[in-house]
Amino acid sequence: MTRGVYRLGDDAVSFYALVEEGEVTLVDAGLPIHYRQLTELLGGIGRSVQDVRAVLLTHAHLDHVGLAERLRQEAGAIVWAHARDVPALANPRRTPPEAKPEANLGAYLLRHPTALRAPLHMARSGALRTPGITTASSFSGGETLDVPGRPHVVAVPGHTPGSVVFHLPSQGVVFTGDALVTHDGLIGRTGPQLIGPVFSHDTTQARVSLENLVALDADLILPGHGEPFRGPITDAVQQARLTSF
Template sequence: MRLAPHLHRLGNDVVACYLIDTPEGITLVDAGMPGHWRDLQRELKSLGKSASDIRGLVLTHGDSDHIGFAERLRREHGVPVYVHAADAERARTGTKPKTPAGPMRLGPALRFLGYGLSKNSLRTRYVSEVTEIHDGEVLDLPGNPVIVGMPGHSPGSVAVHVPLADAVFVGDALTTRHVLTGRSGPQPAPFTDDPAEALASLDNLAGLRATWVLPGHGAPWRTSPDQVGETVRRG
């Protein structure tokens, strides 16, 4: 789904990942669930591109619903997978602390579970090899993604700022649709390791120039990054 010049979304408001298309090639942000591989192939075909045009995949963090087709892309096409050093082990093994789910409604929770099953979530493969990245890095990938540390949801949670796409990709640093309650609007994401740290990290977005704030769950949000922290806390 094309959102704007250079900017495409794979998936939907339940689980989403993103594609940045440039003349120099393609950068992906997150990899959804394994079944999003088909979404990726459809989007590439619509652009007249193929997996050979993908130069890199940047993960906002290492949770299973964000690494879905990463290992397949790395293994079959040699695409490097980038993840913050503090989440590298999570992406490679799935190791993470147990966190309380928080509020839940049966219907939305079942929809999330059902969508995951339809996208082969039980067949997620962890990433055998990753390239570790750090806060403040500008990656040598199409669009020159800038890594912004957003610890809280996980130790290595990051936002990915791509000025070319006028966008900042925030993973699970926030959500605009709570997958367990169905509540819409900007708010903290569930399954967060350290909720207080996650809320504080939203201030790290201030000063970025972007029109799109794009979460891994929920609708795309058009706002100034300067307003994100206050809006989420107020909500």
Template sequence: MSRRTQSDRVQRVAPSVERLGDGMVNFYLVDHPDGLVLVDAGLPAHLGQLRDHLASSGRSLRDIRAVLLTHGHLDHTGLVVPVQQAGADIWIHEADAAILTDGPRSSMRHAKPERSLLPYLLRRPAAISGPLHMARMGGFTGKPVHGAYSFRSDQPLDEVPGRPQPVAQPGHTKGSVAYHFPALGVLFTGDALVTREDMIGRTGPSLVSRGFTHDSAAALASLDRLAELPPALLLPGHGPAFADGPQEAAAQARNAGRH
């Protein structure tokens, strides 16, 4: 009998889009006619899940053409090295590119969080499950990544299947972005807006806590850009999909405020 839990199973969340990861971390596979695209890259221990899922349809890592990183944190970059070695192009905003080249632990230097984790853990001891999960899944063993493509503007990435539109979302990290696939009606928000926030025990659209956010005021201001986007299914880095559109999601996250 498989030991994989329901939350660890691959789930189709939209036509041509599947969610991988587990109950705490999401990353996504976009099956476009021009090639496969990963949006974010999970944790190192997710490699078996990704390989098994691709093999179930006769494919392999070599069929992934691009990886779009919403930011440089270690729970979003864990599979970058093996997927890049298999031939995929890696894309990240230039403001987070140094996190990749210096290794996953460098995020504390390049995008230091506003607050210590200690107050959150004292108030809600169960919140320690998040960092422990990242450690168990190999998050702190990631290697530096070289040769990634970086961008600074919000122009569509013409070289990537589906021509995704990056939407700058500075705040969680300096180079946080969302990716809009207009033809698919989906918006990948990474950690610029999540629907599960374990440090404060919140479900529903919100910002990530200040214990993991570099500039919460900037993150709050970035919600205005999300609210301007057309209707789309929001697919966050943590938590379930949100079907009521960017404007409603931004409004709820704004009302929840900074924590």
């Protein structure tokens, strides 16, 4: 992929390990079922969960925070999220009113029952057992975090009120979480795109926030859902702007 960056997860959700000088930062934290995969990856490069120093959350949805509290307890890792998403971490299984998605998932599934595959996968992978995160540090966007990899935080509200991406300028890498993905698990669409209103708080704002990505020096996009995208980030943003729901 690129030096010191490892992709984890499965066909439905991705998260990433960033390794620098033997210390580890996780970008997002997958689902509870992914713990063994994480330990095997770290063991294969001579590291362990005790080397995880930080867990950086692109946003506070269940499929991105699954291992965060466990790593906080077992490794003493500091969990970081945008200040506007931190309140949701205490009970990630219940979306707070101020962050509710625009559209109702249940109503959507009644019209498109085949889309049930994505939430069923999450349930089977332990999403509904995800513990609340009892202590988290916050950022507001614009910071370069003093954690392994020193990622720069860019605020991209819309998918959730506190959605962010993490940029590694020296490597031309951006972790986009769900602000820009390359696979829609409900309808199977691939390529750079936005996530629809059944999972997003404000899709209009999410579309506007794509502008915050244009100036980033990056040619490798690592999303929360779908395959990595290689190429100028401007190309990915241009395609995502065309997303229709």
